[in-house]
Amino acid sequence: xxxxxxxxxxxxxxxxxxxxxxxxxxxxxxxxxxxxxxxxxxxxxxxxxxxxxxxxxxxxxxxxxxxxxxxxxxxxxxxxxxxxxxxxxxxxxxxxxxxxxxxxxxxxxxxxxxxxxxxxxxxxxxxxxxxxxxxxxxxxxxxxxxxxxxxxxxxxxxxxxxxxxxxxxxxxxxxxxxxxxxxxxxxxxxxxxxxxxxxxxxxxxxxxxxxxxxxxxxxxxxxxxxxxxxxxxxxxxxxxxxxxxxxxxxxxxxxxxxxxxxxxxxxxxxxxxxxxxxxxxxxxxxxxxxxxxxxxxxxxxxxxxxxxxxxxxxxxxxxxxxxxxxxxxxxxxxxxxxxxxxxxxxxxxxxxxxxxxxxxxxxxxxxxxxxxxxxxxxxxxxxxxxxxxxxxxxxxxxxxxxxxxxxxxxxxxxxxxxxxxxxxxxxxxxxxxxxxxxxxxxxxxxxxxxxxxxx
Amino acid sequence: xxxxxxxxxxxxxxxxxxxxxxxxxxxxxxxxxxxxxxxxxxxxxxxxxxxxxxxxxxxxxxxxxxxxxxxxxxxxxxxxxxxxxxxxxxxxxxxxxxxxxxxxxxxxxxxxxxxxxxxxxxxxxxxxxxxxxxxxxxxxxxxxxxxxxxxxxxxxxxxxxxxxxxxxxxxxxxxxxxxxxxxxxxxxxxxxxxxxxxxxxxxxxxxxxxxxxxxxxxxxxxxxxxxxxxxxxxxxxxxxxxxxxxxxxxxxxxxxxxxxxxxxxxxxxxxxxxxxxxxxxxxxxxxxxxxxxxxxxxxxxxxxxxxxxxxxxxxxxxxxxxxxxxxxxxxxxxxxxxxxxxxxxxxxxxxxxxxxxxxxxxxxxxxxxxxxxxxxxxxxxxxxxxxxxxxxxxxxxxxxxxxxxxxxxxxxxxxxxxxxxxxxxxxxxxxxxxxxxxxxxxxxxxxxxxxxxxx
Numbered sequence: 034x035x036x037x038x039x040x041x042x043x044x045x046x047x048x049x050x051x052x053x054x055x056x057x058x059x060x061x062x063x064x065x066x067x068x069x070x071x072x073x074x075x076x077x078x079x080x081x082x083x084x085x086x087x088x089x090x091x092x093x094x095x096x097x098x099x100x101x102x103x104x105x106x107x108x109x110x111x112x113x114x115x116x117x118x119x120x121x122x123x124x125x126x127x128x129x130x131x132x133x134x135x136x137x138x139x140x141x142x143x144x145x146x147x148x149x150x151x152x153x154x155x156x157x158x159x160x161x162x163x164x165x166x167x168x169x170x171x172x173x174x175x176x177x178x179x180x181x182x183x184x185x186x187x188x189x190x191x192x193x194x195x196x197x198x199x200x201x202x203x204x205x206x207x208x209x210x211x212x213x214x215x216x217x218x219x220x221x222x223x224x225x226x227x228x229x230x231x232x233x234x235x236x237x238x239x240x241x242x243x244x245x246x247x248x249x250x251x252x253x254x255x256x257x258x259x260x261x262x263x264x265x266x267x268x269x270x271x272x273x274x275x276x277x278x279x280x281x282x283x284x285x286x287x288x289x290x291x292x293x294x295x296x297x298x299x300x301x302x303x304x305x306x307x308x309x310x311x312x313x314x315x316x317x318x319x320x321x322x323x324x325x326x327x328x329x330x331x332x333x334x335x336x337x338x339x340x341x342x343x344x345x346x347x348x349x350x351x352x353x354x355x356x357x358x359x360x361x362x363x364x365x366x367x368x369x370x371x372x373x374x375x376x377x378x379x380x381x382x383x384x385x386x387x388x389x390x391x392x393x394x395x396x397x398x399x400x401x402x403x404x405x406x407x408x409x410x411x412x413x414x415x416x417x418x419x420x421x422x423x424x425x426x427x428x429x430x431x432x433x434x435x436x437x438x439x440x441x442x443x444x445x446x447x448x449x450x451x452x453x454x455x456x457x458x459x460x461x462x463x464x465x466x467x468x469x470x471x472x473x474x475x476x477x478x479x480x481x482x483x484x485x486x487x488x
Numbered sequence: 489x490x491x492x493x494x495x496x497x498x499x500x501x502x503x504x505x506x507x508x509x510x511x512x513x514x515x516x517x518x519x520x521x522x523x524x525x526x527x528x529x530x531x532x533x534x535x536x537x538x539x540x541x542x543x544x545x546x547x548x549x550x551x552x553x554x555x556x557x558x559x560x561x562x563x564x565x566x567x568x569x570x571x572x573x574x575x576x577x578x579x580x581x582x583x584x585x586x587x588x589x590x591x592x593x594x595x596x597x598x599x600x601x602x603x604x605x606x607x608x609x610x611x612x613x614x615x616x617x618x619x620x621x622x623x624x625x626x627x628x629x630x631x632x633x634x635x636x637x638x639x640x641x642x643x644x645x646x647x648x649x650x651x652x653x654x655x656x657x658x659x660x661x662x663x664x665x666x667x668x669x670x671x672x673x674x675x676x677x678x679x680x681x682x683x684x685x686x687x688x689x690x691x692x693x694x695x696x697x698x699x700x701x702x703x704x705x706x707x708x709x710x711x712x713x714x715x716x717x718x719x720x721x722x723x724x725x726x727x728x729x730x731x732x733x734x735x736x737x738x739x740x741x742x743x744x745x746x747x748x749x750x751x752x753x754x755x756x757x758x759x760x761x762x763x764x765x766x767x768x769x770x771x772x773x774x775x776x777x778x779x780x781x782x783x784x785x786x787x788x789x790x791x792x793x794x795x796x797x798x799x800x801x802x803x804x805x806x807x808x809x810x811x812x813x814x815x816x817x818x819x820x821x822x823x824x825x826x827x828x829x830x831x832x833x834x835x836x837x838x839x840x841x842x843x844x845x846x847x848x849x850x851x852x853x854x855x856x857x858x859x860x861x862x863x864x865x866x867x868x869x870x871x872x873x874x875x876x877x878x879x880x881x882x883x884x885x886x887x888x889x890x891x892x893x894x895x896x897x898x899x900x901x902x903x904x905x906x907x908x909x910x911x912x913x914x915x916x917x918x919x920x921x922x923x924x925x926x927x928x929x930x931x932x933x934x935x936x937x938x939x940x941x942x943x
Contacts, residue, residue, distance in 0.1 A: 228702060232800040241764030247683060247887025250815050251785030252759075252776045254769035257810070258788060261719035268713065304707075309696030312840045314709035321707045330706030333713060334803050339790035340811060345687040345848040347813060347888075348789050355712070356795060358802060360705050385767045393800040432702030433802075 034484045040169035041161075041480060045473055048161040049144070051081075052472075053137035055119075056146045056153050062097050062120035062187045071097045071183055074119045078102070078181055085163050087177075094191035097183030101202075104163065104177040111486050112176040114205035114446070116436075117156030117212065118185035121148035122461045129463035142469050149467035151460035155211040155453055156181060158472060162479035174487020178205055185212075188394075192436050196443055205446055207408050210437065211475070213452030216428055218468065220298055221416035221478075223409065224450035226326065226429030227437055229361030229399035231371045232334075235378065236389040237263070238352040243339075246347040254385035256353040257338045263381050264333055264355065271317040274331045274359070276377045279370065284363045284401075286327055294322055297426055326429040329370075330360045356393070360431065367396030398438035401429065406447045408486070415481035416451075419474045451478075489939045495624035496616075496935060500928055503616040504599070506536075507927075508592035510574075511601045511608050517552050517575035517642045526552045526638055529574045533557070533636055540618050542632075549646035552638030556657075559618065559632040566941050567631040569660035569901070571891075572611030572667065573640035576603035577916045584918035597924050604922035606915035610666040610908055611636060613927060617934035629942020633660055640667075647891050651898055660901055662863050665892065666930070668907030671883055673923065675753055676871035676933075678864065679905035681781065681884030682892055684816030684854035686826045687789075690833065691844040692718070693807040698794075701802040709840035711808040712793045718836050719788055719810065726772040729786045729814070731832045734825065739818045739856075741782055749777055752881055781884040784825075785815045811848070815886065822851030853893035856884065861902045863941070870936035871906075874929045906933075 060074035061067040075091050075098045082089035082102035089102040097120060105112075124134035124147045132138035134147035144154065159179065166173050180203065182192050196203060215222045239256040269275045286294065301321045305313050315324040324330070338353030340346035361370055375390055382388045402409070404427055416425045430450075441448045453475035459465045515529035516522040530546050530553045537544035537557035544557040552575060560567075579589035579602045587593035589602035599609065614634065621628050635658065637647055651658060670677045694711040724730045741749065756776045760768050770779040779785070793808030795801035816825055830845055837843045857864070859882055871880045885905075896903045908930035914920045 228705075230702075230802070232802070239765060244763060245887065246785070246787045246789060246813060247685075247815060248885070249763065249780060250683075250787050250886060251779035251783050252768055252770045253763065253765060254767075255787050257791050258719060258723065261716040261788070261791075264713060264716035265720035308699060308704065308708065310694060310708060310840070311842060312709075313707055314840050315707045324706035325704060328706050330701070332701045332705050332710050332802075332804050333716070333794065334701060334801060335794035335796045335805070336712050336716075336808065337792050337796040339788065341790045341792040341809075345811065345813070346789060347685070347687070347787075349787055350790070353791065354796075356800065358701060358800070360702060385765070385769050387766060430703070431705060432700065 034480065037165050037169040037171050037480055037484070038477065041165040041476060044165060044168060048157070048164070048476065049469070049472070051161070052144070052154060052157040053146070055157060056137045056148050057135050059135050060120045060148070060183065061123050062184055063123060071120065075100050075183060078119060081160055082179065085160065085167050087163070092195065094195060096191050099183065099191070099195055100179070100181040102179035102181070104173050106173045106176055108176070110175045112178060112205040113486070114178045114180065114203055114208040115159050116180050116182070116208060116210045117159065118152045118182040119156060120183045120186050121151070121153065122186050124463070126463060131464055134463070139469070143466040144469055144472070145464055145466045147465055149465050150454045150458040151465065152185065152212045154467035154472055155475065158211060158453060158475035159479060161476045162483065165476065165480055173483065175483050178203060189435060193439055196436065196440050200443060203444060205444065207446050208440060208444070208448045210434070210448060210450050211452050213430065213450045214454035214456045214458070215471070216426060216456070217298055218455055219420070219422060219424070221420045221422065221425045223412060223416070223425070223427050224430050224452065225404050225427045226363065226401040227399060227450070228326070228431050228433050229365065229367055229438070230358055230397040230433045231361065231367050231374065232356070232358040232393045233374070234354065234356050234391045234393050236352055236354045237382070237386040238389070239386055240351045243351050244349040246349050249349055253349055254383060255349050256386060257350065259383045259386045260336070260338065260353040260355060262383065263378065266381055267331055272315045273317070274329060276373055278373055279329065282364045282366070282369070283329065293427060294320070294327070297322060297428055298424070325431040327362055329362055329365060331357070333357050360433070361399045363399045363401045365399060367398060371396065395435065397433045397435045400438040400441060400448070402447055402449065408447060408449065411485045412449060412451055412482055415478045415485060418481055419477035489935065492620050492624040492626055492935055492939070493932065496620040496931060499620060499623060503612070503619070503931065504924070504927070506616070507599070507609060507612040508601070510612060511592045511603050512590050514590050515575045515603070515638065516578050517639055518578060526575065530555050530638060533574060536615055537634065540615065540622050542618070547650065549650060551646045554638065554646070554650055555634070555636040557634035557636070559628055561628045561631055563631070565630045567633060567660040568941070569633045569635065569658055569663040570614050571635050571637070571663060571665045572614065573607045573637040574611060575638045575641050576606070576608065577641050579918070581918060586919055594924070598921040599924055599927070600919055600921045602920055604920050605909045605913040606920065607640065607667045609922035609927055610930065613666060613908060613930035614934060616931045617938065620931065620935055628938065630938050633658060644890060648894055651891060651895050655898060658899060660899065662901050663895060663899070663903045664906050665889070665903060666907050668885065668905045669909035669911045669913070670907070670926070671881060671911070672753055673910055674875070674877060674879070676875045676877065676880045678867060678871070678880070678882050679885045679907065680859050680882045681818065681856035682854060682905070683781070683886050683888050684820065684822055684893070685813055685852040685888045686816065686822050686829065687811070687813040687848045688829070689809065689811050689846045689848050691807055691809045692837070692841040693844070694841055695806045698806050699804040701804050704804055708804055709838060710804050711841060712805065714838045714841045715791070715793065715808040715810060717838065718833065721836055722786055727770045728772070729784060731828055733828055734784065737819045737821070737824070738784065748882060749775070749782070752777060752883055753879070780886040782817055784817055784820060786812070788812050815888070816854045818854045818856045820854060822853060826851065850890065852888045852890045855893040855896060855903070857902055857904065863902060863904065866940045867904060867906055867937055870933045870940060873936055874932035
């Protein structure tokens with residue numbers, strides 16, 4: 034392994050140059066005008082994988098293509114499936130960028146560019162690790178399969194069907210997803226759990242048409258009032274979600290998880306400061322970190338009704354609407370929680386109103402990894418060595434990644450969320466950046482991890 | 489008077505023709521492109537008043553002009569100040585008009601046109617009544633002052649200052665405003681009270697920026713939830729506004745008012761049906777008619793926050809906003825109720841949130857007429873004779889007319905809301921119409937009323 038690491042050290046500049054070349058292709062998946070650029074990005078990856086000695090092909094999906102790559106060195110060796118995405122968010126607002134979004138620019142040890150951390154930089158870590166083996170004339174100690182998506186920023190519409198219809202081809206011993214951040218700089222983090230999600234649009238209707246509040250005010254149950262009463266009742270005074278049986282299936286944290294959570298380097302004070310909250314809030318009896326990563330949460334994500342323009346309009350609107358979502362944790366099943374929510378909304382509906390409930394998007398299962406799998410320990414060691422720290426942590430995250438629980442179930446393999454981002458890299462904002470220590474540390478981690486699997 | 493009435497009967501067709509000519513000028517005050525048409529409308533009125541033997545002039549206001557007219561026949565006779573407005577709402581949506589909005593068209597005893605009932609038709613009733621006297625070669629039995637506004641549909645910005653700076657000139661024994669509807673066809677109605685209004689925009693802020701509901705859900709008091717809790721708490725379970733001392737100054741109805749209210753031809757069932765409400769609602773212990781005309785009411789007129797576009801966005805918004813208004817009844821003073829509301833909102837503000845309260849528009853006082861004034865009785869008799877019915881009613885209305893309470897106070901005269909519209913004439917909608925029986929009945933009413941004052 035020393036040969037490879039020493040070769041890697043010589044190649045650092047080159048790897049960065051290659052990444053900047055990749056970043057220069059504006060693969061904006063949400064904008065149809067960039068369809069050709071998406072193709073160019075996919076072809077760039079195919080060419081790169083082939084140049085590293087792998088097989089690669091573009092898989093048409095009906096949307097933006099998936100790039101599939103393979104490095105099969107020895108059928109008896111372990112096989113790792115790697116996920117990354119080559120599409121990026123639009124760069125707007127353009128005027129806020131200090132350097133052009135598609136011209137990767139290094140300042141203070143950071144690479145600034147759209148896609149630097151989300152996810153081109155993290156994807157490139159894997160290609161660079163493979164290249165380090167190749168350039169050192171060392172065979173890869175394991176087999177690799179790469180699935181590089183072009184629709185992560187626009188809903189991953191075709192990813193799950195692709196997984197489901199290519200089970201055999203994608204079979205592996207574990208999957209690695211590099212699209213998550215460290216808990217903090219210097220704290221390498223393996224994300225071991227994700228929350229699930231259900232998302233609804235609800236509408237309450239009181240009357241057939243907007244009414245004048247002078248002529249009707251006092252005789253009609255304003256739907257904004259009714260909706261507000263319903264929303265207000267969805268939490269109790271202890272910050273718990275007030276939907277019967279919602280917590281029934283929440284799996285309590287193990288003693289080990291609890292202890293590990295308490296040891297995480299997390300400051301509630303800094304958390305509060307970073308978002309400018311007057312006061313933090315939440316479920317009594319749980320720390321902030323527990324609340325945002327291990328407990329279900331309910332949020333109204335949007336609300337609208339009546340007159341919202343400038344000035345005054347004295348209207349009683351005929352209806353009011355809200356978008357409402359619940360983050361789920363193991364072992365809450367989206368279908369069951371959806372049923373509980375729907376039944377509860379009907380049960381608290383004022384008799385003056387009519388309710389329409391519309392589920393939006395596909396539900397997402399919560400995910401928790403079985404960290405007793407030996408690969409987790411090996412990854413932890415690789416991170417520890419590559420980042421020169423004993424403080425490598427396992428931590429759940431509060432967000433959701435739709436395909437992770439499905440892949441884990443479909444392929445029956447552990448999914449390791451081994452990401453190399455940082456929390457404040459502005460993934461979807463102007464001046465997105467990638468920490469170069471994390472970029473190089475990530476490559477070294479993969480070299481060490483693959484080597485340890487081959488031993 | 490018989491001479492005049494018989495003359496009037498001969499002139500009916502001509503009066504309608506004149507009104508249609510007046511209506512043909514598209515005096516849309518809200519659209520700057522129609523500024524010339526507004527001037528043309530004002531000049532049309534000046535010319536008409538002069539042709540009837542009156543004095544008339546255009547009064548520049550800084551906005552659209554006020555037309556002031558005068559018929560002073562005998563300084564010893566009573567003087568009536570008449571209010572009407574010559575501006576109209578925009579006709580949109582144009583495609584829904586059966587006949588062109590500015591080509592007055594008669595179908596089934598109704599004149600269809602923009603402004604037919606609001607307010608050109610009602611304004612013309614007064615000019616036609618004067619003309620009936622003139623054409624019968626009879627002197628007007630009273631003095632008349634006319635104040636014809638061009639900004640009623642765009643906020644009446646300059647009307648109140650005009651009243652306040654022309655107190656002497658406008659001095660009269662009573663004011664008549666013809667811009668309100670009958671309670672129902674065949675039920676001539678003198679509106680004896682109006683509700684007042686205060687209007688606020690409120691904003692609650694939780695954090696400095698929109699947050700991802702995955703990473704933060706469960707640890708931040710979503711401002712939509714907080715705002716909903718506040719709104720939900722503003723009414724109690726008995727439909728009363730839950731703001732301390734809000735009802736302290738509400739003047740109870742007199743026994744006479746109560747009895748009169750109960751006698752009004754009003755069907756709660758039809759009311760409910762007309763608005764398509766699943767169920768009516770309101771303050772326990774009061775009828776629907778009491779609730780909408782004699783009791784204060786609080787309505788959120790608009791609410792917004794977070795993501796309101798199509799599909800799902802998992803955001804915890806940094807803030808949420810609402811427009812909120814209270815209708816006031818005698819003797820609630822806007823300033824005092826505003827103070828109670830502001831103090832109460834502060835007192836129920838969750839400690840997690842910051843509140844901004846912004847008053848919108850000018851407050852409006854509630855109004856109630858002293859119906860013991862002899863003019864009310866005389867107007868009632870005139871209506872009874874002109875409309876051939878004993879069922880002439882005094883009724884409060886739930887809406888607000890800003891200048892009425894101010895004029896009543898500034899000039900210290902009774903304001904009679906003697907309107908000739910009907911509730912379903914679609915004042916601001918396509919195919920607005922005026923009932924021609926009411927048009928002619930209105931003219932006859934004024935002839936009879938003026939005659940009785942001169943006796």
